[in-house]
Every structure is written in C-alpha cells, then in structure tokens.
Amino acid sequence: MRKVLQPQSIPDPRPRYSQGILAEGKRLLFIAGQTAVDADNNVVGKGDAAAQAEQVLKNMKAVLDEAGASFADIVKITTYITDPRFRDDLNPARLKYLGDNPPASTLVVVAGLANADYMVEIEAIAVLPD
Known part of the structure; x- marks a missing residue:
C-alpha cells in the first residue's frame, strides 16, 4: 500500500x-x-541536465525492473544537482517516470558529484508489497 499524504496546512507541491x-x-x-x-559506462548528456535526468531515471528503472518493482513503489527520492538552475531541467523526466503521485522528495545542490561530467544523481527507497 502506498498513500500520498498532503496536509492542507502546507503547500501542495x-x-x-x-x-x-x-x-x-x-x-x-x-x-x-x-x-x-x-x-558501457559512458556519460550520457554531457552538459545537458535534462538528458542526464532522463538517463538517470532509465537506470533507476533497470534496478526497479530487476527487483520486480516499478516507480509506483518508490516512496522517497533524493536528487543531487550541481547547479540550482538545473531544477527545471529535471521536471520532464520526473513527470514521465514518477507520474502524478510522486514520492516524497529532497533536492540537494552540491559542489560536485563523483565525475566532473555528472550534473544529476538520484537515489531512492521503494517499498514492495511482497
């Protein structure tokens, strides 16, 4: 079971x-x-945060598929970006993969990621019914 909680006393994001x-x-x-x-461990979308977000979520889908899970099972994601201007670039891929009832989410702007070409990194927690 996965239920979205949206208290009326705080903004609906x-x-x-x-x-x-x-x-x-x-x-x-x-x-x-x-x-x-x-x-092949090649960086996809060098210099393009939107393309990187798409590849990141494709990779996440591969892990979910391997576990017999889906994006609907994700309850929490943490997204790391190297520039706050990339925030809007994430939205098309997020909407495509996470849908209308997305998980709880945290966005963190960092000075850098493990590779200088990485602009976006996303980790997640999913709860599977069985």
Missing part, C-alpha cells in the same frame, strides 16, 4: 513531489545514487 508517503509492504529496495551512464 504536486506533481513535482509529495509531502509524505505512507507505505506498507514486506520488502525494502534501496536504490544507490544513479548517474547518467549507459551500459
């Missing part, structure tokens, strides 16, 4: 993220920070 997610399940999936690399 949807469709970008949900204020809270109440989840019940039997298994937890912790997804490591995903970056914009392809299967």
Whole structure:
C-alpha cells in the first residue's frame, strides 16, 4: 500500500513531489545514487541536465525492473544537482517516470558529484508489497 499524504496546512507541491508517503509492504529496495551512464559506462548528456535526468531515471528503472518493482513503489527520492538552475531541467523526466503521485522528495545542490561530467544523481527507497 502506498498513500500520498498532503496536509492542507502546507503547500501542495504536486506533481513535482509529495509531502509524505505512507507505505506498507514486506520488502525494502534501496536504490544507490544513479548517474547518467549507459551500459558501457559512458556519460550520457554531457552538459545537458535534462538528458542526464532522463538517463538517470532509465537506470533507476533497470534496478526497479530487476527487483520486480516499478516507480509506483518508490516512496522517497533524493536528487543531487550541481547547479540550482538545473531544477527545471529535471521536471520532464520526473513527470514521465514518477507520474502524478510522486514520492516524497529532497533536492540537494552540491559542489560536485563523483565525475566532473555528472550534473544529476538520484537515489531512492521503494517499498514492495511482497
């Protein structure tokens, strides 16, 4: 079970993220920070935060698929970007993959990521029903 919590006393940020997610399940999936690399470890979308966000979420989908899960099972994501101007670049990919009832979310602007070409990294926690 996954229920979006949106208290009326605080702003509704949807469709970008949900204020809270109440989840019940039997298994937890912790997804490591995903970056914009392809299967050959090449950086996809150098200099393009939107393209990197798309690749990051494709990589996240691969992990979810391997676990028999979907984006609907994600209850929390943390997104790291290297420039606050990239925030709007994330939205098309986030809406495409996370849908209308997105997980709880935190956005962090950092000085850098593990590779100088990385602009976006996203980690997640999912709760699976069985």
